[in-house]
Amino acid sequence: MNYRKAARREALAGYLLIAPAVGLFIVIGLFTVLFSIVLSFFSLPQGQLIWNAKFAGLDNFKDFLLGGNYILSGFFRQAIVNNMWIAFAMVVIVIPLALIIAVLLEKATRGVRLFRTIYLLPMVTSSVAIYYVWQGLYDPTGSINQLLASFGLDSWIAKNGWIGEIHTALPAIIITIVWGALPHSLILFFAGLQAVDTHLYEAAEIDGANAWQKLTRITWPILKPITVIVIIMNLNVALQVFDQIWVMTKGGPAGATQVVNVLVYQQAFFQDGDMGVANAMGWTMFMLTFILSLLSLKLFGDKSGRESH
Amino acid sequence: MNKANLRGKMFAIIASLSLVFALAACGSKNSDNGNNGASSPSSTSTSSESSSEQSESASPKSDVKLTLSHWKVSFDPGFKAVAEAFKQKTGITVETQTTTPDAAYSQKLIASAAAASLPDIWATDASPAYRAFDGKAYEWSGELSKDEAWKKGFLPAALSGVTVAQANIDAWAKDEKASDWQKATKPGQVYGIPIDVGAFYMIYGNKKIVEQAGLEAKEPATFEEWVSMMKTVKEKTGTPGFVFAGNVGGVYNAWFVNLVDYMKNGEESFTKFMNREEKLSDPKHIWALKFIEDLTKDGLLLPGAASLDIDPADQAFAQGKAAFSLGGTFTYANLTAIGMNADDVFSFRVPAFKDSVVPDAKVSPFPLVQLVVNNEGPSKEAAIEFVKFLTSEEGQVLYANNAYDLPSVQIKDGSKLNSSIQAMASSLSSESNWWSENPAIWQQVFKEDWKVLSTGMVKVMLGTSTAEDAAAEYDKAAAAYKKANP
Structure with a gap:
């Protein structure tokens, strides 16, 4: 009986200790998320107070998804295509590149500290400051154009700057995003490689396994679940990208680097925008990220889970 | 579970709760300092400086402290210069809060309005009933009629640009985005006082x-x-x-x-x-x-x-x-x-x-920025007094010379303004014309x-x-x- 009383008291103490955190989460986290979902079904023009919100049903979604608003749906289409290009680049460039560098680092015997410092640089520097540096590099009179000019490659120069031309702006932004996202993926792969028991390789060698067999039978099964995490992480970065674009191009030129989150920001905070439409766009993007993450888990997750056990 | 353990846990709970209350108390003390009882909006990404920390011994004394929120960094020296002169005259302190960029400032104002924690005075783009937040702004037409000399001091285009006209009401009646409060406004109402004029082109x-x-x-x-x-x-x-x-x-x-x-x-x-x-x-x-x-x-x-x-x-x-x-x-x-x-x-x-x-x-100049007074603020009368001082000839000279901005009132002695402001002011027409009378047409470009x-x-x-x-x-x-x- 005493034991049960003490256990109850202990539980109560636990609940009391976590109560402030749970309270904060309910007020700040859960409430805002639920409020945002509700708002996506209302029309709340920019500048109006919340009690002026009018129920709009699915109109907000129809406006940008089904062409209800000709102008907005055009901008949304362009933004989603750009997000998809960034997502594609994040998967096909970042993952192989991070894996290759991780393998090389794992095998390196000299200069490992220096390389670690270099690859961690994007993580420890102020992102906004770095975007301004990239902006300077891409400027019409920036280092990239000057370098090309010094090699006599005048025809390669982007006259309006690398983020100032419609055809080069998105690839230039993708390079910046890839550069910023690489360290996170690299760290995960590097940690995965270091977790491989070296005895497994020795045993495989004794059994006569070649390098390909060691890679596919030992390394890959261990790295596969990590790859799923890396894919989901990179998809998330690609579909939620905002700060690089806002600092460097604001979606320009002529919408060449427009992405959904920039459009959401403009809809929410600029004149003629609508907070309801902004929230609807945000939740559409969340659903897309969620579906793509589920697909990634389906493709790699379950099997790898069973294999790795 | 022994008693010592339980006592330790209870101590931890009490300590945590004390810490939470202590932090909360610190927070409220700060906000009181800034606004003399009127709750001020969040100061995240804002710069707040007191206009005049030390009052002259000769100047009147007052406990009233007003908060003026705005988003124009370049205008802040102008507001501070006027605030200092105002303090000399009245003893009332005016503290300016600058929030940038303008989108963040707008959102902060909207959130403050919804939470009933607007500052005493806030600046917005000059436009009839703009950022009046469904009646939370003071309506000036009575004060303008009462003080004819003050009203007559304004450039005609400055005041007409912030006055609700029948054309505005007609436009709001058709506009789905307009609130019921906007639709119910009356011609001649004024919710913001213009502090400057200007022109594009x-x-x-x-x-x-x-x-x-x-x-x-x-x-x-x-x-x-x-x-x-x-x-x-x-x-x-x-x-x-x-x-x-x-x-x-x-x-x-x-x-x-x-x-x-x-x-x-x-x-x-x-x-x-x-x-x-x-x-x-x-x-x-x-x-x-x-x-x-x-x-x-x-x-x-x-x-x-x-x-x-x-x-x-x-x-x-x-x-x-x-x-x-x-x-x-x-x-x-x-x-x-x-x-x-x-x-x-x-x-x-x-x-x-x-x-x-x-x-x-x-090109007729039109008002660019207006000051709005909180109708529910604890120091409403002092805020009205400050805005009237800022838009008096004396206040406008101080403001214009320190903010490099064109005044919204007629300055009888132009030599009081610095030379560049004088030159710009003389290049603009203060007479009414088709362009100045039809903003609803040319503003379609927005x-x-x-x-x-x-x-x-x-x-x-x-x-x-x-x-x-x-x-x-x-x-x-x-x-x-x-x-x-x-």
Whole structure:
């Protein structure tokens, strides 16, 4: 009986200790998320107070998804295509590149500290400051154009700057995003490689396994679940990208680097925008990220889970 | 579980709760300090400085402390100078809070209004009943009638630009985005007092570059003469003729295209164009994109201008990267603030084409920023007193000279203003005309479909679209807009 009383008291103490955190989460986290979902079904023009919100049903979604608003749906289409290009680049460039560098680092015997410092640089520097540096590099009179000019490659120069031309702006932004996202993926792969028991390789060698067999039978099964995490992480970065674009191009030129989150920001905070439409766009993007993450888990997750056990 | 353990846990709980209350107490103490009982909005990303920490022993004493929120960093010295003089007179302290960028400031105001924690005074863009938050703003018409001398001091366009007119009420009645409160306003109501005036449609020229090209640094007689000046500058000095903020859609549309089109085609055709009854691809209006196309083909635009925002475009001009720049009266303060010598600049209204219908259109100044007083604030009377002082001749001289801004009231002794403000003020007409009386027509350029024109304009700037194709794209968007907003 005493034991049960003490256990109850202990539980109560636990609940009391976590109560402030749970309270904060309910007020700040859960409430805002639920409020945002509700708002996506209302029309709340920019500048109006919340009690002026009018129920709009699915109109907000129809406006940008089904062409209800000709102008907005055009901008949304362009933004989603750009997000998809960034997502594609994040998967096909970042993952192989991070894996290759991780393998090389794992095998390196000299200069490992220096390389670690270099690859961690994007993580420890102020992102906004770095975007301004990239902006300077891409400027019409920036280092990239000057370098090309010094090699006599005048025809390669982007006259309006690398983020100032419609055809080069998105690839230039993708390079910046890839550069910023690489360290996170690299760290995960590097940690995965270091977790491989070296005895497994020795045993495989004794059994006569070649390098390909060691890679596919030992390394890959261990790295596969990590790859799923890396894919989901990179998809998330690609579909939620905002700060690089806002600092460097604001979606320009002529919408060449427009992405959904920039459009959401403009809809929410600029004149003629609508907070309801902004929230609807945000939740559409969340659903897309969620579906793509589920697909990634389906493709790699379950099997790898069973294999790795 | 032993008693010592339990006692330890209880101690931890009490300590945690004490810490939470202590932190909460610190927070509330700060907010009280800032606002004398009136809750102030969150100070995240704001800069807050007291205007005058030490009051003179001779000045009256008062415990009242007002908070003035705004988003104009360059105006802050002006507000502080007035606040200091106000404190000398009344003992009332006015603390300014600057929040940037403007989108963050707007959102902060909206959130404060919803949470009933607005500051005593807030600045907004000047427009009738704008940011009045469904009646949370003080209505000034009674005070203006009571104090005729104060009312008469304002430039006519300044006050009319913030007064609710029947045209506003008619427009709100049709506008789905307008609130019921806006629809119920009455003609003649005033919810914000203008603190400055200004105008767009200014071309700034770099005297040195223009003279280096062998030209006289003076206002060109026509649009064609201005383009010819740019060509000569490019030919003789290699410097591109023109720069403007290509990445900010509204700049070209609202600071240039609408007035030039009005001058070129006259009231009737311009009104039809603004009402989407005449197309951009019409030979009368396509000049707006043809001009950009010609500048691009002749290499007269600064490379990279399509990606520039307003400040970087001003900086490029100030650094001598282009001979001419597009701006407003407010650009002058920015150019001098970033180090350009005032003597190296000459300015003129955007020029009219040779055969324009209204070539000598006068640009009337309109109010740019208004101050709104919190109708529910604890120090409402003091806030009204401060706004009246700021918009008195004495307050406006102090404000204008410290903020490099044009005053909204008539300054009888112009010599009290610094020379550059005097020069700008004299270039504007204070008389009423068609342009100043019909803002609802020329402000159509702020509507959604004009974003498509901005996108097309950038494509033409970058040579990836022709003027005709971009015009056709805009015409489609304009037709869709008109269908959705008949």
